[in-house]
Amino acid sequence: MSPSASLSLFPLNTVLFPDGVLPLRVFEARYMDMVTRCMREGSSFGICLIAAGPEVGEAALPHPVGTEARIERWDMDEPGVLSIVVRGARRFRIVDHEVERDGLLNGEVVWLPEPAAQPVPAAQADILPLLQVLAAEAGDRMPQPHRFDDAAWVGARYAEMLPIPAVARQRLLELDDVVSRLEIMQQYLRQHGLIDIA
Incomplete structure (x- = not known):
C-alpha cells in the first residue's frame, strides 16, 4: 500500500x-x-x-x-x-x-494505482464514433487533449456524460479495471439504442 x-x-x-x-x-x-x-x-x-x-x-x-x-x-x-x-x-x-x-x-x-495506458480493445471500438461526435459538439467542455486511443480516458468521459445516477458514476470511478468500465459503457449504449448491437 x-x-x-x-x-x-x-x-x-x-x-x-x-x-x-x-x-x-x-x-x-x-x-x-x-x-x-x-x-x-x-x-x-x-x-x-x-x-x-x-x-x-x-x-x-x-x-x-x-x-x-x-x-x-x-x-x-x-x-x-x-x-x-x-x-x-x-x-x-x-x-x-x-x-x-x-x-x-x-x-x-x-x-490508488492508476492503470497503465492501454488502447480501447477491438471488442469495444464501436463506442468510439459516438464519443468523437460528442467531443466535437462539446468543444471546450470536453477535457483536452482528446485521447480516444486511451481506454481509461474513454471510459471516464462516458461515465461523466451519460445520464446515470451519481452512485452509478461512483461505482465506475471505483473500478480499477478500465476494460470492465468500457464493457459497462458499451452495454449501456447498446441498451439505450445509442450504438448498434454487433
Whole structure:
C-alpha cells in the first residue's frame, strides 16, 4: 500500500474522474479558505461524492474513493463567490478523516494505482464514433487533449456524460479495471439504442 497523505476534502453531489474538468462556485467560508490556500501554495484538494448529509452546512460523510482536484482557473464574478475550474488528477481512498473547527473535512488518503495506458480493445471500438461526435459538439467542455486511443480516458468521459445516477458514476470511478468500465459503457449504449448491437 502506498504511504498516506493529508488532503482537504470537498464532498459534493457529483463525481470527478481523472482528467475530468469541473466548474465550481465556492461560497462557504471553509471552502473559500481551502481554495485560497490551494491557489497560494499550488496544492490540490479532494472531491468525493456525498454518501450522507448536505452539500452546504454541516460536514457531509463522503464515499471512500474520490479524485484529487487541481485548480486550473479561477475568477470572482461576484463578491463572496469564487468561480473555479478544476481538473481531476489521481484517485484516492480515504483511510481516516476528521472535521476541523471550521467544518472543513480533512482526510488521510492513500493514492490508488492508476492503470497503465492501454488502447480501447477491438471488442469495444464501436463506442468510439459516438464519443468523437460528442467531443466535437462539446468543444471546450470536453477535457483536452482528446485521447480516444486511451481506454481509461474513454471510459471516464462516458461515465461523466451519460445520464446515470451519481452512485452509478461512483461505482465506475471505483473500478480499477478500465476494460470492465468500457464493457459497462458499451452495454449501456447498446441498451439505450445509442450504438448498434454487433
